[in-house]
Amino acid sequence: MHADVRRSTIFCSLLVLSQAFYIPGFSIKSYHDGETIPLFVNKVYSDNSELQYAYTELPFVCPPTGRIRTGRFTSGASLSLNLGEVLRGDRITVSDYELVMGTDEEARYLCSHTIDRAGLKRTKELIRGGYVAEWIVDNLPGATSFQTTDKTRKYYAAGFKIGEEVVSSPGAEPRYFLNNHVTLVIRFHDAPGKDGAQKKKVIVGFEVFPKSIEAGNRTDGGLPGNIQTENRLELITKSNSTGEIDETDGATLTIPYTYSVYFRPEPKLEWQNRWDMYFVAQDNSSNIHWLAIVNSLVIAGLLTAVVAVILARTVRGDIKVYKEGGLEDGKAKPKRVRGAKSPRKSVEKSGLLDQIGDVEGEADISSDEESLDDITGWKLIHGDVFRAPSYGGLLAPLVGSGTQLIFMAAGLLVLSSFGVLNPSFRGGYVSVGTGLFVVAGLFSGYFSSRVYKTFGGQLWQKNVLVTATLIPGLLFATVFILNLFVWAQASSTAIPFGTLVGLVLLWLLIQVPLVYIGGRIGYVMVDAWSHPIKANAIPRQIPSQSWYTKSFQAILVAGFIPFAVIFIELMFVFKSLWQDKSGYYYVFGFMSVVSVILVVTVIEVTIVATYVQLCTENYHWWWQSFIVGGSSSVWIFGYLVWYYFAKLHITGFVSSLLFFCYGFLACAVYGLLTGTIGFLSAYAFVRRIYSAIKAD
Secondary structure, eight states, rough: OOHHHHHHHHHHHHHHHTSSOOOOOOOOBBBBBEEOOOEEEEEEOTTTTOEEGGGGTTSSSSOOOOEEEEEEEEOOOOOOOOOHHHTTTTTOOOOOOEEEOOOOOOEEEEEEEEEEHHHHHHHHHHHTOOOOEEEEEEEEEEEEEOTTTTTEEEEEEEEEEEEEEEOOOOTTTOEEOOOOEEEEEEEEEEEHHHHHTTEEEEEEEEEEEOOOOSSSSSSSSSSSSTTOOOOOOSSSOOOOOOOOOOOSOEEEEEEEEEEEEEEOOOOOOOOGGGGGGGGHHHHHHHHHHHHHHHHHHHHHHHHHHHHHHHOOOOIIHHHHHHHTEEEEETTTTTOOOOTTTOOHHHHHHHHHHHHHHOOOOOOGGGHHHHHHHTTGGGGGGGGTSSSTTHHHHHHHHHHHHHHHHHHHHHHHHHHTTTTTOOTTSTHHHHHHHHHHHTOOOOOHHHHHHHHHHHHHHHOOOHHHHHHHHHHHHHHHHHHHHHHHHHTTTTTTOOOHHHHHHHHHHHHIIIHHHHHHHHHIIIIIIIIOOOOOOOOOSSSSOOOOOGGGSSSHHHHHHHHHHHHHHHHHHHHHHHHIIIIIIIOOOOOOHHOOOOOOHHHHHHHHOOOOOHHHHTTOOOOOHHHHHHHTTTTHHHHHHHHHHHHHHHHHOOOSHHHHHHHHHHHHHHHHHHHHHHHHHHHHHHHHHHHHHHHHOOOO
């Protein structure tokens, strides 16, 4: 009864957390009328490509001149970025756009920029690829405004189109128009507290409306004669003398840039809720998130019932038969009857001849034959079940790295669920995740060394070295190789060389020592985990296995159940990462609940799979439990492949390579994490049931 109440309390607490919220920032910046607001330009990105490009490095963009100064910002200066921002491809620069709080500008000239035919070709490629630009004002990304399908709510999608591709008729050559005018709408609200009493304002919205305006018909100041004109700037080169299209190599195109600024009050939107506009689409899908939780609970509930039957009835009954059969402490206790013959043949049938030893005299255990015949399955391999696995020197570091990932994932979920990590903390997930991973090297070394010692390993320092370098080294090597392809594309997605050096130093100078400290504690200062039964000197022969217990089939069947638990929530994660790159995933409360159910499901699936394996007298459960625990990653990667072909429109070899390689790395990391959970749960289960048969 108390256990049920406790579980209900925990579940209700998790449901409360599932109402995800966020802290939209740690300090409110307020502006008084007439104060200059800096506008930052960042990058361009596309749903059709994994490659991003710094905005200021594009061929059609006016380079900043440095003429705008606002506070500590000077146009053309690049902002210092955290690790997460660098890794996500951000390159933030102060622009020449002048925004003065409370001052509207119907039209203002920015600059004119001349591009050659190579720049023209590159610009067309970006427009054809569906690239959108990201600008930032007061930490809010410039947004394109949309209406919900029922026309009742407005919502934002970060970014705005840099141009448009138009095909007038089927088979006709496409025409390309560049957006060289933007209308910036800054929505503000009265500042809270003392700043509000001083009539200061806070920014709660940043909307960008791009427009293409022809280069001709301009005033002396570079402004269009009619800003409402429908004549657009087409990306073609024309002769200055005749006005005809010029296809020569030296042809150029001069692009004039202008902008408009409007400040509009937004009395219904408070500063702390200003990110809600970007989350309207996700709020509307909350019913589907609840469906994901119900789906996960149903699956986990069924598995819990199965595990309860195994633990409460089957295993307990097996243990009772085992003891009543006279096999306590791993030795048979036959009845002694005069004049009877040795039942050696019967004992051989039970597979316990080597445990019985020499039988003195002649005994008759015919009265116990029926009980001994019932002793089959997992009870027969008690002398081999704790035998150290093959390649234990590899399994121990994998388990250690898995615990490191568990700590990192748990920390990120907790911080995200409580709103500490949120979209307003740009690059926060990657930065904090990297920090947690490095610090968790202490846990990695500890668990790896203790498992290694339990397996009977002697070279603990070698094990520590493997633990500290195997997984981080493989990750770094893969990222570095992929980075070479991205560097060749001159993309901002490429990790700068200095950042790579910094990551290596972080790894070698901080994480490796922490792994060593944890490894020393786990091997030298702490005893190995004890086992209730010692392993036999000679391994027992494993009988032929049924089709459903063989490795490949067991992995596929067992992995599908955890995958079914997270499938619905996985759709939202994929959509946020690849279909809605301009959007943000923030419902980490729902994800936390689903993650808890996932962990429970992995534990239960691994226990069931391990029990079935032991019942078939197969004692090689160490690696099997680890693989079964992480087997849902196979299904996730399969879903990823399907998603690429069915839902995405990614083009280009490098983009596809990045998608599949980083997707595979993510699935491998997930598999390592859940595999470790499966291994530890199976280990605890096996120790428990064999401790029970040993106990008096």
